[in-house]
Amino acid sequence: MTETVRLTRYARGGGCACKIPPGELEAMVAGLGPVGGAAADLLVGLDHGDDAAVVRLDERTGLVSTADFFTPVVDDAYDWGRIAAANALSDVYAMGGVPLVALNLLCWPRDVLPLELAREVLRGGLDVTRQAGCHLAGGHSVDDDGPKYGLAVTGVVRPEELITLDAGRPGVPLSLTKPLGVGVLNTRHKATGESFPAAVAAMTTLNRDAARAAVAAGVRCGTDVTGFGLLGHASKLARASRLTVAIEAARVPLLAGAREAVRDGYVSGGSHRNLAWVTPWTDFGRAGEADRLLLADAQTSGGLLVAGELPGAPVIGELLPRSEHLVIVR
């Protein structure tokens, strides 16, 4: 029975494209935190919408805390579990940290879908968490209308190695560690059932090695590219660092088939919303509609966007002094 279930049928929005859009999220949480504790101990809070919260434990240690869960992006339960776990762990890596312990967050329509399938999802999550060298030590499970899965993750970071959105400096190149296009390929997969193994491989790849390389290269500014797309996350980085981000569209790596998927109309609502959100402050130059949609494509478990150069990762742009536009596409 489990083989015939197409999990993406149970997803209203796929993966990180199911997130509340960036503008609405920011309006919703504005002024709501952080609460309590000694202000000096909170190294990273809600100010810029960073990837995780960081609290100083002592001179040498910051505690990194984050949670992420979403609807199925692929039909295969085990793959979805792996993707959701890699995506949740990514926010710790994006801060320059190392994950220590994770908890499963599971919503499951137990009257509609068999629990054996939920077990496959959890098995995928466990395998990736193990690969990360992180404990998976519990969780929380809720009977819900639609399946959702992810992790709450706690990690550690050396305060002097923290990677944040607001630490950018002008003149520094920007690198991206995974190709774009998983949003449109997942949308195509959901509509047609076609498989895209390269997209699954990208989404299940941990950002652990990218984060290690970034820390080794002395990177202090960066984030992971997820539901708000490259342009959305670049906008947040530019705004927090009070700079302008320039992106060389031709240098941005794409997964095979991504361009065709856009051409054939497999663009999620989330990606259209991302594009609408960044348009007021973006100079698109000569970039046409397809390029714009790809640059705004909502990623799930995307790569790291870092201010600096990393071995094997293409340079896709640079940080400039703040000019009229927050983002420039060249």
Ligand SMILES: Nc1ncnc2c1ncn2[C@@H]1O[C@H](COP(=O)(O)OP(=O)(O)OP(=O)(O)O)[C@@H](O)[C@H]1O
């Ligand atoms: N309900 C909420 N209450 C308070 N803060 C929130 C809430 N939802 C999101 N945030 C904060 O908004 C910011 C952006 O969140 P978002 O989930 O987009 O990024 P993220 O944690 O990097 O996730 P991902 O990289 O998986 O997309 C984060 O700092 C997050 O902590």
Ligand SMILES: [Mg+2]
């Ligand atoms: Mg993130």
